[in-house]
Amino acid sequence: MVKVIVDAMGGDYAPLEIVKGCVDAACDFDIEITLVGQEDKVKAELDKYQYDKNKIKIVHADEVIGGCDEPTSAIRNKKNSSLCVALSMLAEEKGDVCVSAGNTGALITGATLIVKRLKGVRRVALAPLMPSSSGAFILLDAGANVECTSAFLKQFAVMGSIYMEKVMNVTNPRVGLVNIGEEENKGTALAVETNAELKKLDLNYIGNIEAREIPQGGADVVVCDGFTGNVILKFMEGMGVVFYKMLKDVFYKNIISKLAALFVKSGIKSLKKTMDYTEYGGAPILGASKPVIKAHGNSNAKAFYHAVKQAVMLVENGVIDEIKKNIEKFEVK
């Protein structure tokens, strides 16, 4: 039975949607959930539902880290926040995995300072699953490290590859390095060096990939520095918003187009779902010594349910142990 520690106060719709998502997850999976947060508020939400009392409990935490709090000072100064208490419980092995929809920077900082990195891991990476026309890919780093070295990027490639293999069941995942051309001499000094280094690793490294190939499923593991990754993540989000707005305008134009909309409603809905990265659960913070999942800040109950499900898979498939073994192996080389 996997023990999931949840930051019940993190996210735009906390604790309401977080608690609801957890009740649903506890109903469907063989798990035990600890909701960490302001007890009165969490209890008030929890009391709305029928649930197995053995599967959900509350641990009180006074403070809350807000979305605008500066990450490092929040982790240092708000020791009694739901996010810090949840991560501390994970560090003390009072649970197997921690999930939070709260402040991304604080969760990444906390994963490093409270949970700590795996031995040999230089930096943790924020690694969201993203949609492509041929399935899903993992993007890392999506913003944990704005400045990277090739040593960081090499480890991101290894960690992402393991995640896609173990959790997403992709055999021999194709690893690509984001660059502005496919040739070896292309890009920044960092890109040229990293491309050369990645070739030496025992990975299915397919070389530099240009950004136009990313949404077309050009690689299963997309490696880049956190600045570039964050730009890709947010640009995709913005493009999605624009496409659907424009598509809506096409269908709302006149009575004929409105009729057409009825005929393809379900198809358009499923297209939207396919390209919406919030549908793909949360983003693991890879490289931490224990599993930490960042759920989307705007998670509703369903999205948080999926993040909890993903957390369970991360634990059951032994991703952290696998990363540990491989980082050690590659360090020896």
Added chain:
Amino acid sequence: MVKVIVDAMGGDYAPLEIVKGCVDAACDFDIEITLVGQEDKVKAELDKYQYDKNKIKIVHADEVIGGCDEPTSAIRNKKNSSLCVALSMLAEEKGDVCVSAGNTGALITGATLIVKRLKGVRRVALAPLMPSSSGAFILLDAGANVECTSAFLKQFAVMGSIYMEKVMNVTNPRVGLVNIGEEENKGTALAVETNAELKKLDLNYIGNIEAREIPQGGADVVVCDGFTGNVILKFMEGMGVVFYKMLKDVFYKNIISKLAALFVKSGIKSLKKTMDYTEYGGAPILGASKPVIKAHGNSNAKAFYHAVKQAVMLVENGVIDEIKKNIEKFEVK
């Protein structure tokens, strides 16, 4: 009468589509076009059309720079290529503006080495116009300089602002710096420094913008290093391809959806056109001492026609002189 020098051998469909686009442009505008390239091939194309012989002439150039040629060595070693001859003619003032759909890197290198930069300009920038849901924005740098300093980025902001004002008639263009958050302390050391520097300039600088705001028209002038800009340009292209493929699948699903497609055909077509950046003419190479336009490599006659039209506007609106004045003004500060 604007004198346009055209690299007739550059681009995927050269000289066929290039010549056709030029014939159409010569018909519609009060211009004189010089087609530079292998005379027999260019003449064979030209002979297919009726045109005013006073408005189009051919200048022979033996060699051709291919799409895969390494830019610097191509410029150094293929002096008799259509691209080099065209740029040399511009440098010698045998024309007012040069347009090429050829090798992007070679054109940028040639703009620097043959045409030369404006006095005070540190680097030229590739500056494509890109579509957003509320119009168009200029993105610079889109790939001329993979590594940048804040001094380069400041000049890109000034040049992009002038282009949007003079050519696109945007009053007081909003300039934004691509970053991973809006706060001042966000991003790389370069982003933090550039954000502080841009505030000091006499521009309508709106601060850091996140990538999700870019396709939503968050700024008229989007400033970033050439690595990030190239990723944005190509990612947008890839997203477009994926989106239309998926939309097609929705409409081709069954007889009902095919019927629906008929009802919204024109709307979808215009949506596609709005979001297709190749519809927006070419990309000026800003910072060169004379106007140079990079047309899309896959330009057909229509796209090249638009690039020529853009070239004429660049000349008629005195963009280069305006940039010259402003770079000097800002250098004094």
